[in-house]
Amino acid sequence: MTELSIDRYMTYLTAIIYWALVVCWLAIIIFYLRQYIRFKRIYPLLTTLLVVLFIDGTRTLIESIYFGARYTARTGLIAPYIHDLLDLPQYVLIPKTLNLVAALVIILVIVRRWFRSLEEEQRHRRAIEQFRTELISLASHELRSPLTSIRGYAHTLVREFGRLGEETQKEFLEGIASEAERLGHLISDLLDMSQIDEGRLRVERRAVRPAQLCEEAVRTTAHPELKHALQLEVTPDLPEVLADPSRIHQALSNLLSNAAKFSPEGTEITVGARRLNDSVEFYVKDQGIGIPREEQNRLFSRFHRVSNARSPDTPGAGLGLYVTKGIVEAHGGAMSFHTDLGRGSTFSFTLPTVEGRIRAEASAAEDSPRD
Numbered sequence: 291m292t293e294l295s296i297d298r299y300m301t302y303l304t305a306i307i308y309w310a311l312v313v314c315w316l317a318i319i320i321f322y323l324r325q326y327i328r329f330k331r332i333y334p335l336l337t338t339l340l341v342v343l344f345i346d347g348t349r350t351l352i353e354s355i356y357f358g359a360r361y362t363a364r365t366g367l368i369a370p371y372i373h374d375l376l377d378l379p380q381y382v383l384i385p386k387t388l389n390l391v392a393a394l395v396i397i398l399v400i401v402r403r404w405f406r407s408l409e410e411e412q413r414h415r416r417a418i419e420q421f422r423t424e425l426i427s428l429a430s431h432e433l434r435s436p437l438t439s440i441r442g443y444a445h446t447l448v449r450e451f452g453r454l455g456e457e458t459q460k461e462f463l464e465g466i467a468s469e470a471e472r473l474g475h476l477i478s479d480l481l482d483m484s485q486i487d488e489g490r491l492r493v494e495r496r497a498v499r500p501a502q503l504c505e506e507a508v509r510t511t512a513h514p515e516l517k518h519a520l521q522l523e524v525t526p527d528l529p530e531v532l533a534d535p536s537r538i539h540q541a542l543s544n545l546l547s548n549a550a551k552f553s554p555e556g557t558e559i560t561v562g563a564r565r566l567n568d569s570v571e572f573y574v575k576d577q578g579i580g581i582p583r584e585e586q587n588r589l590f591s592r593f594h595r596v597s598n599a600r601s602p603d604t605p606g607a608g609l610g611l612y613v614t615k616g617i618v619e620a621h622g623g624a625m626s627f628h629t630d631l632g633r634g635s636t637f638s639f640t641l642p643t644v645e646g647r648i649r650a651e652a653s654a655a656e657d658s659p660r661d
């Protein structure tokens with residue numbers, strides 16, 4: 291084999307290698323562009339690396355096209371003047387310029403990512419700081435005030451042992467029981483809050499009649515001390531919903547307790563359920579003080595309490611609505627409210643019906659691509 295033919299074979303081989311590279315990189319880039327959104331969702335931390343790979347892949351693709359064309363022209367398979375053209379100094383600069391531009395863009399992407407993660411870290415630190423402040427203020431008020439009452443009642447009972455009348459003793463013991471219950475609620479709200487924050491609030495759903503959920507909530511709320519008129523308003527023959535009865539009871543009780551806390555005595559509170567497309571909407575309607583417009587967008591934030599004349603005397607940690615929303619969302623439902631300042635509020639949430647869920651699952655299975 292002469293030296294000339296070896297050179298010719300090498301030129302063919304090099305051209306083939308470059309075109310193979312073009313095909314590979316093209317396939318990778320097309321696959322990458324189609325999957326990018328999915329990658330980004332599944333591996334958010336790898337996004338920068340993916341962008342860098344994409345830039346470098348594009349650079350290699352253009353460079354391979356350049357060299358592929360150059361070597362193919364040298365073999366004589368395409369017009370040889372293309373080889374001379376690509377050999378001109380201004381075209382020789384193409385791959386080098388590309389390298390430079392790609393390196394600059396990669397540096398830019400990395401620096402941008404670095405600044406963004408610094409910002410995220412600062413935001414995260416500020417959120418933790420705010421959470422700490424809120425928790426301390428909660429502990430100093432909401433935990434301390436029932437404890438102070440319990441201590442006061444207990445000390446008086448001990449000090450005045452045998453000297454207090456039966457009625458007074460009963461009153462003190464009831465005070466201890468109700469303050470202990472308040473503490474218990476607060477602690478379980480705090481536990482629920484942390485489970486919601488971590489996305490691990492467990493709900494065990496089964497088919498339940500909406501009427502049963504509303505009746506149960508009314509039954510436990512209608513105790514003798516309630517100073518409001520409770521009404522039940524459930525559309526007959528509602529379909530069954532998928533719900534964890536004890537969690538939905540907790541959600542409805544939270545809404546009922548708010549309705550009672552923020553409405554004048556003697557007014558009506560209505561608990562109801564009605565059909566809404568593939569869901570059932572549950573609602574608690576009161577004729578209370580309502581919520582000012584400027585406070586409405588923070589209503590579901592944890593520890594947030596609306597500042598109004600009632601707030602200082604009304605017990606509450608600002609966790610009820612946060613936990614209720616978390617429970618509803620863990621069921622695949624949504625919360626909403628309507629309020630009229632000075633006239634009352636209606637808090638509602640939806641729960642999927644059993645048949646609606648079956649239909650949704652069937653249509654999701656039809657829509658999903660078959661492998």
Ligand code: ADP
Nearest residue numbers: 548549552580595596606607608609610611635
């Ligand atoms: P809490 O009742 O423990 O303070 P929530 O998260 O349940 O906490 O409620 C947050 C705030 O929203 C309450 O402090 C109150 O100001 C306002 N709010 C909630 N429900 C009602 C209602 N039905 N009517 C008027 N204000 C309400």
